[in-house]
Amino acid sequence: MSARAAVIMAAGHGTRMKSAVPKVLHKVGGRALIDRVIDTVQAAGCERIHVVVGPAGPVRAHVEARLGPGGVVIQDPPLGTGHAVLCAADALADFGGDVLVINGDCPLLQAEDLEHLFSLRAKGAALAIMGFEPADALLYGRILRGADGHVIRVVEPSQASEEEKAVRLCNAGMYLAGRLDLFRWLSRVGNDNPKGEYFLTGIIAEATHEDALVRAHVAPETAVMGADTPMQLSQAEAVFQARRREFFLAQGVAMTAPETVFFAWDTEIAPGASIEPYVVFAPGVKVAAGAVIRAFSHLEGAAVASGALVGPYARLRPGAVIGADAHIGNFVEVKNVKVGAGAKANHLSYLGDGSVGAGANIGAGTIFCNYDGFFKYETHVGENAFIGSNTALVAPVRVGEGAYTGSGSVITRDVAADALALERGQQAEKPGWAARFRKKMSEKKAKRAKVGA
Numbered sequence: 001m002s003a004r005a006a007v008i009m010a011a012g013h014g015t016r017m018k019s020a021v022p023k024v025l026h027k028v029g030g031r032a033l034i035d036r037v038i039d040t041v042q043a044a045g046c047e048r049i050h051v052v053v054g055p056a057g058p059v060r061a062h063v064e065a066r067l068g069p070g071g072v073v074i075q076d077p078p079l080g081t082g083h084a085v086l087c088a089a090d091a092l093a094d095f096g097g098d099v100l101v102i103n104g105d106c107p108l109l110q111a112e113d114l115e116h117l118f119s120l121r122a123k124g125a126a127l128a129i130m131g132f133e134p135a136d137a138l139l140y141g142r143i144l145r146g147a148d149g150h151v152i153r154v155v156e157p158s159q160a161s162e163e164e165k166a167v168r169l170c171n172a173g174m175y176l177a178g179r180l181d182l183f184r185w186l187s188r189v190g191n192d193n194p195k196g197e198y199f200l201t202g203i204i205a206e207a208t209h210e211d212a213l214v215r216a217h218v219a220p221e222t223a224v225m226g227a228d229t230p231m232q233l234s235q236a237e238a239v240f241q242a243r244r245r246e247f248f249l250a251q252g253v254a255m256t257a258p259e260t261v262f263f264a265w266d267t268e269i270a271p272g273a274s275i276e277p278y279v280v281f282a283p284g285v286k287v288a289a290g291a292v293i294r295a296f297s298h299l300e301g302a303a304v305a306s307g308a309l310v311g312p313y314a315r316l317r318p319g320a321v322i323g324a325d326a327h328i329g330n331f332v333e334v335k336n337v338k339v340g341a342g343a344k345a346n347h348l349s350y351l352g353d354g355s356v357g358a359g360a361n362i363g364a365g366t367i368f369c370n371y372d373g374f375f376k377y378e379t380h381v382g383e384n385a386f387i388g389s390n391t392a393l394v395a396p397v398r399v400g401e402g403a404y405t406g407s408g409s410v411i412t413r414d415v416a417a418d419a420l421a422l423e424r425g426q427q428a429e430k431p432g433w434a435a436r437f438r439k440k441m442s443e444k445k446a447k448r449a450k451v452g453a
Contacts, residue, residue, distance in 0.1 A: 003097025004118070005048035005179070006041040007088045010034055010059055010104030011075040016228045022059045026233055028107040029240045030264035030283040033227055034059065036107045038066065043111035044118075046100060050091050052084045080197025081173075086186045092179055099182050101175040101200065105226045107236050108243075113224070116217040117176040126181055126212035127151075127203065130174035132221050140170035141201060143216050151214040154201045169216065171201065172224035181212070240265075248275075276312070284318065302334075305341070323358065337368070340383065352376075353395065357383030363407065365390035382417065 014023025024034040031039075034051065041049055049067060053060045055076040063072050073088045085101050092099060098121055100114065113130075120128035129151060131143045141154045142164050154171045155164050177185075182203065189202030207214050227233040244263040248255070252271030255261055261275050264283040269275070272289035279293050282300035287293065291304045294311030301318030304310055307325040314328050319336030322328055326339045329346035337351045340358030345351060349366040353376050356362060360381050368379040369392055377395035381387060385399050388407035399405065400417030409423040 001045075001118075002121070002178075003048075003095065004044065004046045004100065005092055005095050005097060006044075006046040006050070006100045006102060007073070007085050007092075008034070008037055008041070008049065008051045008102055008104045009081060009084050010063070011052050011054050011078055011084055013054075014105075014228070017230065017233070019230075022057065023228065024059055024104040025062060026227065028227065028233065028236050028265075029244070031107075031266075032062065033107045034063065034104045035066065036265070037102060037104050037109065040106075040109050040111055040114065041100060041102065044100070044114040045111075048092065048095055050088045051104065052087055054078070080191065080195070081200035082186055082189045082198035082202055085200060086183065086198070089183045089186075092183075095179050097179065098176055099179050101182070103173050103226060105228065106174075106224060107227060108222055108225060108239055110223065113219050114174075116219070117174070120215045120217060121176055121178075123215075124213055125215040126177060126210075127185075127207045127214045128176040129154075129204070129214065129216050130172040130219055130224060131169045131216040132172050132219050132224050133168045134170055134221050137165075137168060137170050142167040143169045143171050145169070145216070149215075151204060151216050152208060154204050156201075169218065172219065173200070174224070175200065175203065177203070177207075181207070279311075285316075288324075351379075354379035354381070356381045357385060357401065359384040360387070361385075362387045363389035363391060367392045369394045 185206035257277035284301035297311035302316035317335035345362035382401035
């Protein structure tokens with residue numbers, strides 16, 4: 001198999017997204033579009049990846065953080081798609097294999113889709129291109145093929161005849177060729193057009209001029225769809241979610257209303273887990289077999305062990321690790337806390353930074369007071385400890401194994417194992433006060449009403 005490289009075009013401004021965030025940094029499944037494309041070409045075996053970006057800005061910084069400075073190719077000034085790819089010629093000067101050219105905003109493309117192009121190359125095509133048959137072909141260039149099925153040229157819709165506009169096969173903007181062929185063809189592409197740009201589609205004319213074999217693979221529209229506008233971004237998200245729901249159901253994950261459950265690109269759920277309606281999985285979540293995620297819960301950067309019960313209306317934030325058979329109930333938020341096996345926090349609590357030992361019980365209204373406005377501190381609750389309702393644990397603090405805290409306490413010092421910690425003011429009682437208060441206020445209210453009349 002020939003060595004594989006990829007050139008990803010990401011230098012466009014993405015003005016149709018109407019956002020301060022560059023187009024390729026918008027997300028599908030919680031993952032930036034450019035990262036999803038990089039993931040795909042890596043999965044397709046591309047050992048060299050170069051992303052064409054503008055001279056400065058967040059896209060360049062994002063790609064450099066992922067691929068290093070060597071993964072970035074600068075296009076300045078922008079002179080069209082053909083010029084963008086030509087900018088990568090020096091970076092690939094020492095490369096001897098096939099070069100894949102792909103757009104940076106195709107979040108639904110998968111490695112198996114690209115494999116068809118590599119297969120065409122292996123079967124003798126000098127240039128393999130990706131085509132698709134859209135429901136609405138109005139804005140797409142048409143791929144014209146001869147009687148033998150080989151590609152002759154691509155015609156833009158503004159230049160197409162009525163007969164050519166009737167062609168359903170459209171250009172997806174993805175190309176595969178040997179490095180020497182690709183950059184030789186690109187070097188010959190001119191810019192004699194109203195925009196004065198060098199269009200990548202010109203390589204098809206150059207290849208056919210050499211009598212080189214050009215073939216097209218027809219992919220599903222969803223595989224190659226871009227995300228140029230907020231509407232298209234939402235449509236891509238919908239397709240992604242539908243795919244993930246189908247995948248998890250096929251794997252044996254129970255979902256009573258899968259259309260209401262939303263996944264991230266890296267969500268991991270083991271067969272035998274159960275997901276109730278209206279659950280959102282942000283990136284970084286792992287759920288083990290036998291766990292139950294109840295309705296209206298939100299999980300991010302968290303791990304849930306076998307037999308654990310989360311929700312309803314629970315929020316797990318990054319660093320939350322829920323042990324086997326533990327319970328995190330309604331309106332409980334957990335952030336950067338390891339909750340031990342069998343521990344329970346069933347209602348209305350915030351657990352932030354620290355740990356809860358196995359078998360511990362966290363009463364309703366418990367707060368881990370972890371932040372002083374400048375720094376975060378940790379709270380550690382020992383195994384089988386019992387935290388009374390409405391307890392404030394002021395970090396840094398430790399509650400020992402088997403210890404109790406009285407309801408309504410503010411715990412500021414460590415509690416020894418098996419001890420009871422209480423921190424309350426002395427209760428005072430004034431006999432008859434309530435009756436006297438009601439009589440006084442009723443008389444005052446009646447007097448005001450009489451004056452008003």
